[in-house]
Amino acid sequence: MSQLLTEHDVVIAGGGPTGLMLAGELVLAGVNVAIVERRASQNLVGLRAGGLHIRTLEVLDHRGIADRFVSQGQVIRSAPFARMALNISDLPTRHNYFLALWQMHIERILADWVGELAVPIYRGCEVTGFAQDDTGVHVQLSDGRLLRAKYLVGCDGGRSMIRKTAGIEFPGWDATTSWLIAEVETTEEPAWGIRRSEKGISAIAKLEDGKCARMVLNEPRVGQGAEPTLHDVREALIAVYGTDYGLCSANYISRFTDAARQAASYRDRRVLLAGDAAHVHPPMGGQGLNLGVQDAVNLGWKLAQVVHGTSPESLLDTYHKERHPVGARALRNTMALTAVDRDEDRIGAWREMMTELLQTDGPRKQYLAMMSGLDIHYDFGKGHPLLGRRMPDLDLVTAHGPLRVFTLLHDARPVFINLGEAGSFDMTPWADRLQLIDANYGGTWELPAIGRVTAPRAVLIRPDGYVAWVGDLITHEGLADALTTWFGPPVVRCERRAYAVAARIGSPPHSASLERH
Numbered sequence: 001m002s003q004l005l006t007e008h009d010v011v012i013a014g015g016g017p018t019g020l021m022l023a024g025e026l027v028l029a030g031v032n033v034a035i036v037e038r039r040a041s042q043n044l045v046g047l048r049a050g051g052l053h054i055r056t057l058e059v060l061d062h063r064g065i066a067d068r069f070v071s072q073g074q075v076i077r078s079a080p081f082a083r084m085a086l087n088i089s090d091l092p093t094r095h096n097y098f099l100a101l102w103q104m105h106i107e108r109i110l111a112d113w114v115g116e117l118a119v120p121i122y123r124g125c126e127v128t129g130f131a132q133d134d135t136g137v138h139v140q141l142s143d144g145r146l147l148r149a150k151y152l153v154g155c156d157g158g159r160s161m162i163r164k165t166a167g168i169e170f171p172g173w174d175a176t177t178s179w180l181i182a183e184v185e186t187t188e189e190p191a192w193g194i195r196r197s198e199k200g201i202s203a204i205a206k207l208e209d210g211k212c213a214r215m216v217l218n219e220p221r222v223g224q225g226a227e228p229t230l231h232d233v234r235e236a237l238i239a240v241y242g243t244d245y246g247l248c249s250a251n252y253i254s255r256f257t258d259a260a261r262q263a264a265s266y267r268d269r270r271v272l273l274a275g276d277a278a279h280v281h282p283p284m285g286g287q288g289l290n291l292g293v294q295d296a297v298n299l300g301w302k303l304a305q306v307v308h309g310t311s312p313e314s315l316l317d318t319y320h321k322e323r324h325p326v327g328a329r330a331l332r333n334t335m336a337l338t339a340v341d342r343d344e345d346r347i348g349a350w351r352e353m354m355t356e357l358l359q360t361d362g363p364r365k366q367y368l369a370m371m372s373g374l375d376i377h378y379d380f381g382k383g384h385p386l387l388g389r390r391m392p393d394l395d396l397v398t399a400h401g402p403l404r405v406f407t408l409l410h411d412a413r414p415v416f417i418n419l420g421e422a423g424s425f426d427m428t429p430w431a432d433r434l435q436l437i438d439a440n441y442g443g444t445w446e447l448p449a450i451g452r453v454t455a456p457r458a459v460l461i462r463p464d465g466y467v468a469w470v471g472d473l474i475t476h477e478g479l480a481d482a483l484t485t486w487f488g489p490p491v492v493r494c495e496r497r498a499y500a501v502a503a504r505i506g507s508p509p510h511s512a513s514l515e516r517h
């Protein structure tokens, strides 16, 4: 290994959407983070993801950067299911739309943000190996440099070398069919529009220049490898359309399949996985990039607290516990959406049945909440329906004027909102890491797919926007435990006082110094 050694708290392998988002989250939390990215620039060949779903827009809004994306995308107030468009505009969120924006633009905007936050990026080289020990990870780069980090996160895509080298299994479903995406020139005019077959969907659209066509072509058999050729495009065209339309050249050709796989574990000691490195599935439903950005937002603040020593390493286990089920559901949904596109009589009958069902408000809203990430529910035990769900972006009234909840999350710090009598809660033992806001809110509380819920008197919100505790003013039961679980033990300034309080309420001193006024 090389003599040069540069130290970081966290090294991220891969500067795609997931790696960029994670780097932003970590640097906001004061972590010394660096990205290693194989590509020499952020330029992305090809189109890939076509936009952002509601929950992703919300998490970007948490950090005050949603407008950067919205201003460059196209707002679409419907979402597709099979062959119909479902109205999405009545979901209870400020971002009640799908934002159409190609991945190359999403990555560019994220990279600009990360650049403003001064995250170092080792560009044009890749992670070629790593070795972890009890205190950190040595990370070997292809240009000979050696990095040392406390943690290494693999955001290096579906073929993740980090996942493979860590020996993390990747069980799932092999591909049954594959598609080519290509931008090509033909001498004859192709058949524009969508064509379905028993194996799946194909489509041809005119490109802006009027000369070239963008094609998504179902291949006659499962294609192998990532680098398809013009010959493969010709073969697929003939199989679907009976002609190659005088195919003469291609600007770009890529392949995707309906394979679906998920890492058995998102963590192996000091190595973690996020985004496509942790899960791959068909692109139907447009979930992958969105899932990766949200993985990053779940992991970032937890990893930061562990790096800073505020929380024990066990906090990192909650990353797998919370995000693995979300990924598993995306695998299931995208597999179902791939099947529903097939032109086969029995699937057609099922599609019609579902289409009928989705005309009614309840199933429609539930389906849309699922596909947009709004219905995510982390299991924090029994309690108010808000517990473990996303905090709505309420318009609060405070002593300093009106304030949106999401604005409070811009710094990626936890927030405690007291909606009762001002001064009802003393957060002094956590004051170094938590914002306490006394506020009023007179409106209704409506949760996606659930409907109206009773107004809580206080909520504890994690930096990723999920509610960690819901309470009233009579009892603060469970609050000290929730604060300790998520944000580490309190700062105890006077040991004797802490032990006295602990003895009085019968709990250990680390969770005892939260007192009611």
Ligand SMILES: Cc1cc2nc3c(=O)[nH]c(=O)nc-3n(C[C@H](O)[C@H](O)[C@H](O)COP(=O)(O)OP(=O)(O)OC[C@H]3O[C@@H](n4cnc5c(N)ncnc54)[C@H](O)[C@@H]3O)c2cc1C
Pocket: 013, 014, 015, 016, 017, 018, 019, 036, 037, 038, 039, 047, 048, 049, 050, 051, 103, 125, 126, 127, 128, 155, 156, 157, 158, 160, 161, 181, 255, 256, 274, 275, 276, 277, 283, 285, 286, 287, 288, 289, 290, 291, 292
């Ligand atoms: C045809 C198609 C359509 C899609 N449509 C959608 C959609 O509509 N909506 C949606 O949400 N998602 C969609 N996706 C999925 C989406 O593109 C991915 O989920 C997303 O790119 C995953 O982001 P990531 O950062 O996890 O991984 P990637 O984008 O794959 O980024 C990984 C990065 O790691 C780098 N890298 C790899 N190995 C190394 C290494 N060893 N060292 C250093 N760097 C390395 C790569 O260069 C790359 O930049 C689509 C995908 C395809 C193929």
